[in-house]
Amino acid sequence: MSKIDDIYRSVMKLQEEKPSGVSAKDVAELIGLDRSNVSRYLNIMYKERKLIKAEGRPVLYKAMTSAPPTASKRKGKEAYFNSLDKLAGSKQSLSLPIEKAKAAIIYPPKGLHTLLLGETGVGKSLFAEQMYEYAKETGVLGSDAPFIRFNCADYADNPNLLTAHIFGVKKGTYTGADKDKDGLLKQADKGILFLDEVHRLPPQGQEMLFTYIDKGCYRPLGETDKLYYAEVRIIAATTENPSSYLLQTFSRRIPMVILLPNLSERSLSERYSLIDAFIKEESRRVGKSIYINKNVIISLLLYDCPNNIGQLKSDIQLSCAKAFLNYKAAGSSYLIINQCDLPNHVRMGMMNIKEHRKEIDELLSSAQDVLKFSEEDEPPLQLTHENEGIGEDFYSIIEQKIDSLKTIGMEDTDINEILNLDIKSHFQKYIGEISQRFIKDEITNVVDGNVLKAVEEILALAKANLDREYDEKIYFGLSFHLERSIERIRRGEKIYNPKLNFIRINYEEEFLFAMKMAKLIDRRFNIEIPVDEIGYITMFFTADPLKIAKEEMPKVKVVVAMHGRSTASSMAEVVNNLIGAEYVVPIDSPLTMKPESIYKIARDKILELEQGEGVILMVDMGSLTNFGLMIAEETGINVQTVDMVSTLMVLDVARKAMMGYAIDEIMDSLSGRSCDISTKEEKPDKKNIILTVCFTGDGSAKRISDMINKKIGNRNVKAMPISIIDKKSLRERVAEMEKGHNIWAIVGTVEIKMRGIPFISAIDILTPEGDKRLRDIIDEGELYYKMGDSLDEHMIHISGEKIIKDAKNFIMEAEERLETKISKDVKVGMTMHICFLLDNMLSGAITKPFDGLSHFKDRHSSDMDIVKQSLKDIERDYRVSIGDDEIAYIVKLFKENGNTVQ
Secondary structure, three states: OOHHHHHHHHHHHHHHHOOOOEOHHHHHHHHOOOHHHHHHHHHHHHHOOOEEEEOOOOOEEEEOOOOOOOHHHOOOHHHHOOOOOOOOOOOOOOHHHHHHHHHHHHOOOOOOOEEEEOOOOOOHHHHHHHHHHHHHHOOOOOOOOOEEEEEHHHHOOOHHHHHHHHHOEOOOOOOOOOOOEOOHHHHOOOEEEEEEOHHHOOHHHHHHHHHHHHHOEEOOEOOOOOOEEOOEEEEEEEOOOOOOHHHHHHHHHOOEEEEOOOHHHOOHHHHHHHHHHHHHHHHHHHOOOEEEEHHHHHHHHHOOOOOHHHHHHHHHHHHHHHHHHHHHHHOOOOEEEOHHHOOHHHHHHHHHOHHHHHHHHHHOOOOOOEEEEOOOOOOOOOOOOOOOOOOOOHHHHHHHHHHHHHHOOOOHHHHHHHHHHHHHHHHHHHOOOOOOOOOHHHHHOOOOHHHHHHHHHHHHHHHHHHOOOOOHHHHHHHHHHHHHHHHHHHOOOOOOOOOHHHHHHHOHHHHHHHHHHHHHHHHHHOOOOOHHHHHHHHHHHOOOHHHHHHHOOOOOEEEEEEEEOOHHHHHHHHHHHHHOOOOOEEEEEOOOOOHHHHHHHHHHHHHHHOOOOOEEEEEOOHHHHHHHHHHHHHHOOOEEEEOOOOHHHHHHHHHHHHOOOOHHHHHHHHHOOOOOOOOOOOOOOOEEEEEEEEOOOOOHHHHHHHHHHHHHOOOOOEEEEEEOOOOOOHHHHHHHHOOOEEEEEEEEOOOOOEOOEOEEEHHHHHOHHHHHHHHHHHHHHHHHHHHHHHHOOOOOOOOHHHHHHHHHHHHHHHHHHHOEEOOHHHHHHHHHHHHHHHHHHHOOOOOOOOOOHHHHHHHOHHHHHHHHHHOHHHHHHHOOOOOHHHHHHHHHHHHHHOEEOO
């Protein structure tokens, strides 16, 4: 007998003595199991509708001995119909969707087919389930009516199989159809068929679905004579844009269309309800109350959560799992979640508190510094589909791993490190962006099918041998690279890899695997791959292919030393949080510590950090200002000192250092040295280019370059391939190319971040959205180029071409940091505004005061700081100081015309 069966029989036995219900503690004492494990199994049986559950403390369970009462037997019927009404936000953002859903279910005589619209993670699956529950509660569907779920994206690569799953198939219709098979429509008869990602249905499947919706009948795939009938309500869901052609077609056939809001469109009180329910759900999983620092709740309320409710739940589960690991490994008496247990992107939510201070204070006015979420508290509803996130036994698995690692004598710190990696790996697919499927149909048009097949086999072997997942970007990049390499080898061209020895030494496992794959490729394509090419192939199997290209590109290091016990640490923490990396190194100098001791600490730290590019030592005052020169003389390291520093100065220096600026460039920017801004020099004739990049410059980059040039035709721009790996850094080569070229974009299979130059993933070029973005960038580039020419005639003190480029760089940086996008027309207007602003300032003109500046600064202080920081380079180059009035005008332009980036 299984454990779950044993627990079910115990409930049956105990409820004879306790007819009001049985608690997890009662069952645990009867059969001698841990109460928290018993609680998990009871919840599983409740979800499977084997048990019913009574709210209260403790939670009581009873075995389901009969079907729920029918609608005609219930008293106070509307009070019972709560499946939809219990959804978080039912009285706020979901009120209209819920009313429409109820109308669709009860509409006579057989209800209305429904189309659910919304982004990934907004809860479309759950909403469909609750519509089904509501239909049973109202008696519209029988208590045993089926609910069949099917995701059309699972079979999108095989249209015949996808269509056959829904409608059934006749024997012999296609290869593999060796017998007649019923479809999901038949299985869902007298119930509901939920079709997720319905836009992935092939044209034939769409027509068959429309025929069923119109006439109530269908034919299985391959059937030519007989019609089949089924009484099924269709609930379809999609992430597709509602204005697309496909959805317009669906909308004409499906009368009820319901749009579910994004998490960002829902109130903070709704979000708190979701957070509350998710934490209580985890509390029941672990069988203990969970304590949470108030700042953690604030971070969860305010962080950017682009994948909506699904991501919110996953982020909470990850934090609970890390806290549970600390609790078990350290043998603590209570389980608490602190800021350090949150993923970094969640911790960033605290940065938004100024804009939401009033709402937070109202929402958490009665909350203590530490909040308690009890396992005994009942949430309003399971708020995402039960298969998402983690399984019921997840915490038990963590406990078992801790016990087994302790048994072999492993230290607590090592156990924590190992299991933290395990937990992060488990949640990786739920955090950040949702990975896309391979765009195989599109790639087939540009890469030979035999090469694609070989790459699929290679990546499958790599996953098995190297225990690593490879996404569509690696599939795409390796396919292009391999096809180009095969062509070069067949033509007898020499392939040279300048970092071959580095790759062999530092990526031995991946290199040996690549050698095996080279033999497979040799046999398949009748070639002999040289060892330098094996080095390039190796790079695709590493955890971070671009890391090899960056490995020999040392950067300037930044150290902050300040008087006080934690002044430097606090400043470094703020800056590192803002730039998203632990880059700035703090040295605190308590007033009680001797200067000699601090000097030794600073010298040793600089010796440890320095990579040959120098160190910038940022200090406040006093004896610390002399340390840089002393360390430079003693060690020979290029140490430059900046005194009287502020947080904004450290942020500016750290950002430039991370981007690869040389130490002299950074120091020049601080000292106020600027470039020539005269209009009198003759403007060089520059060519407009789009850079395509790959490891060699002659593999993927060449093919992508050819594709782009074919796409854009005779526009005033050409694509040009270059290599990521070279003796010079990519940044140095781009800087050299900019002397004779206008670089409008970078396209590549690995992400390249270059200030002022937009990046497009090569795989996106194959999609309509990516193609449109490329064309928009080209249109924008041509517009800016023409603006630079025309502005030269109107500017008195500055070069039109230069200020256009600087304004463009500022807008691009500000958009990224403000997490917003403005239209092309607004960019043109803002560019003109900045150009004439600077020219007027250099003429001595006075800026018009901003009406209500003080109130505006209070409301938008964070945005004002971001814009001010983004304007630093312009202020330095043009020797001006842009005041708060002008910054407020620019922030207002962004706020009134920007669209939030999802």
